[in-house]
Amino acid sequence: MRTARFARFFLVAILFLATLSPMNAQESKLLSDKPGTFKLVDWGVYTHYNCGFTKAETTANYQELIKLTDAVRRNSVIGNPKGFDCQAVVYSQNCDIAEGYGIPCQISFEFRSWSMKNGKAIQWTVEPPSWSIYVNNLKTFAGSGFNFSSYPPSDMAAGFDLKPWENATRKVNQLFYQPGKKESIGRGVDRYNGETVIVFNPGRPAYWIPVTIREAFSQVFAYWKLNPDRIASEMVLKELQKEYDKFTETEREGFAYDGDPGSISGIGSDNRELPLMKVNPLYWDKSLPRSSIQILGFYCPADKESVRNEGEVQLKNNQGECYLNRFIESLDVNILAGSVLVK
16 A cells, blocks of 8 residues: 555656646747857956066957957857857966967857746856867866976975975976877867867977976976975985886886876886877967967867767757857867968
């Protein structure tokens, strides 16, 4: 008797929830045919610190950013928005004094969808779905690597000179692992891990270059030798030396790869793993003004079918993310390569 009563209650509950689903869908339904707009917004793009960019350079650079957004708008989803307003927000990024050249920034294309809820048209304006493109940043989408800190310990000896240690920290933190398998998908277009794209000038030296085991260890050694925490320094240096001693001289002159995650250094010699890289400052064409755009990075997966299927589910569920997926599905990376970087 108790089992039958529970079964009837469970069935009634399911039927009740089923009747609520269409009601909820009606309460918030995408206005897919509503004509949309496009707007470019400068969110403090030229607030870089200690970069030395002139007013003339930033003015010229903003014109380049307009050309870039115009190239993106050649995509049919953004070029003729329906159901959403697209707001392209331009943010500043930290400049690299030592190895940078062009003016770096991020442009975030926000998909602010419109829905009908309780008889009123509302827009998604708080953290809407977005797609970003990174400009003039040689370390865009760089994989995981070294994130050492030069924050002074509380018991640091009086008179300790932090400057050399900070310089060693900056140098070792420039090392990173390649963000997945690399493939060339067009002239001046590389894709990593099947999803992240770098658009570059193929006539320039490589934007990333591999690092040898000897160079990588020398920078890690330098960091720990200068570390003011002497107890930790001595312990780590001892283990690092043991790891380094296991490599032959030939291996040390060879390139470094992702190694044993349980090791202190994380550096290995197996070329089946991801290579250890650093940015190549020689990539920059300094005959061009600093206002020019020389490299781009953005997300564009190779598996467009998965993107399409996800978008269809989102549309069915009245989720505004469907417009972002439509855009990514139809994005032609060659438009960006041809329209921006070919001078």
